[in-house]
Amino acid sequence: MPDRSTELVRRLMDRYGSTFAEEAGIRLADRPGPLYQLLVLTTLLSARISAGVAVAAARALFGAGYRTPEAMARASWQQRVDALGRGHYRRYDERTATELGDEAQLCLDRWRGDLRRLRAEADGQVRSLRSMLVEFSGIGPTGADIFTREVQGVWPEYRPYLDRKVTAGATKVGLPAKPESLTGLVPPKELPRLASALVRVALDRTPPDDLVRTARRRA
Incomplete structure (x- = not known):
């Protein structure tokens, strides 16, 4: 070079x-907790809002204890809105609070709370991984890019x-x-x-x- x-x-x-992920305080690893936290961060980054605000909102959600799909699903819609507000994520807070609840429930229902099962089903195929990611209500093509870009550090089959x-x-x-x-x-x-x-x-x-x-x- x-x-x-x-x-x-x-x-x-x-x-x-x-x-x-590092900025949001996520110690990314191939474990259910950090992978779910990356999914939450991806959802926040997917909205038309600054990355700094999205990261701050993720920290606020995690600080409120919503670090697992079980905890996120148990939280009320208003509790999620309040946590997003503490991270100054205000423009899309109501919609995002709904999406986070829906995503947590999908993660629990389809993947039993463990995105390593999604990894196994995708079987190293980028197209399959992206198609499953966009099934989460707050994640579109841009979000699928964000998640895959970050997760390649612990899912090496998606490098580069x-x-x-x-x-x-x-x-x-x-x-x-x-x-x-x-x-x-x-x-x-x-x-x-x-x-x-x-x-x-x-x-x-x-x-x-x-x-x-x-x-x-x-x-």
Whole structure:
């Protein structure tokens, strides 16, 4: 890898290298609790609201004890609305509170509260995984991208998963836009962090000057 690409990736990872799950306090692992928490975070990130607010709302929900589908399903609609409000997730709070209840019940009914069963059924097929994810009421194609992008860290059969938002960020800073080229820039386990960094760049209207300068030197 060229030295300038190395420098750019290092700067990206230093500045933006936390995944959204990490920011939400999720210690992602192939276990029912963290996987369900990622599903909740994915639902929040799927709305047209800032990622920072979505992460804060996830922390508020988890802080209220809604860390499992059982706990989320037991909570009243108003309790979920109140928790979302404490995270300043107000514009979509009522709709999202309903979706979170419906999703928790679907997780319990179809997957017995354990998304590892969803993983087993998808059998390493991205299309199958995405089709099952969008059955959750608050998750559409964008949400399926978010979940798969983050979960590839613990479900390695889905690596590399670098969607259009990731490649848009890569293009913005002058890195290769092809997923197969991006894959070689970091060790496989670091792909979720690189993907999250590039998504943040794609969402940022004014990337930091140091990244812009490094990208220009690569041009």
